[in-house]
Structures are given as structure tokens and as C-alpha cells.
Amino acid sequence: MAGVYDTIRLFFQAKLPRYLQNLPFPKSPEGFTSLSREEWIQLAPFIMLVCLFLWIMIKPILSGLFPQKQKRPKHIVNKKVKKEEPKVVDTVQIEDIGDKKAFCRCWKSKNFPYCDGSHNKHNEEQGDNVGPLKIVK
Ligand code: FES
Secondary structure, three states, rough: HHHHHHHHHHHHHHHHHHHHHOOOOOOOHHHHHHHHHHHHHHHHHHHHHHHHHHHHHHHHHHHOOOOOOOOOOOOOOOOOOOOOOOOOOOOOOOHHHHEEEEEEEOOOOOOOOEEHHHHHHHHHOOOOOOOOEEEEO
16 A cells, blocks of 8 residues: 555656656747647647546536436327326226227327227338227127
């Protein structure tokens, strides 16, 4: 553990200051325009680190100033049935079904939860293959 600590201490007390002192910073901001290619290459890691640090520091502030709009889900199955309810739940008594009943699974029926054949139009337009759930005795 002491070896790791000594390495870190040596880096911050000796190597980092020497590295920073040797960076070819110009005396004025205009001096950046006259830096040679080698000087830019020497400065590049330091500039990238500073930019990364600034981005990490600024990003939360920018997120607070410009919050992203909440994205609406793209693929809503139910587009019109009982939209005022948090969840569409239908209960059908077995005695009311009779000999057979077709229940809508495409969410397009005007007589939901029963199928009214609207799935046929949907299938033609969308190339889909949805159909009802048929309950028979
Ligand atoms: S109308 Fe929806 S499955 Fe028939």
C-alpha cells in the first residue's frame, strides 16, 4: 500500500509539476496561433483532460438549464379505447357469452372488448395479421 501511495505522491509532487512546467503555453492567448505542430501534440493530452473535466463539471448545469423533453412512447397499442382510465380492464360474465363471442385483440374495435371486424382494415393497411380471440362452447 505504501508503494502505491509513494507512486501517487511522487506523481503529484514531482512529475505533474514538471510536466506542467514543460508544456509549451504561449505568453498570450494569441500565441496559440503560432504554436508548432509538435507543441500542439505536446499540449493535446492536457487540453483534452481540461475539456473532459470542464464537460463533466458543466454537463449537470446544462442539463438543469435545458431539460430534455420527455419522449412520448412511439408504439402505443391502444389509441382510443377508454383513454381516461389508467388501465383498460373488461369483465365479461360467462353466461353472457352465449355459444360464441369474438374478443378484440387489435384495439381498433368500436365495440371493445368485442371484435367488430376493424382488424381487417388494419391488416390491409399495415400488412399485419392480428385477429380476435374467439370463445366457443
Ligand atoms: S376488431 Fe380488433 S380483433 Fe377484430
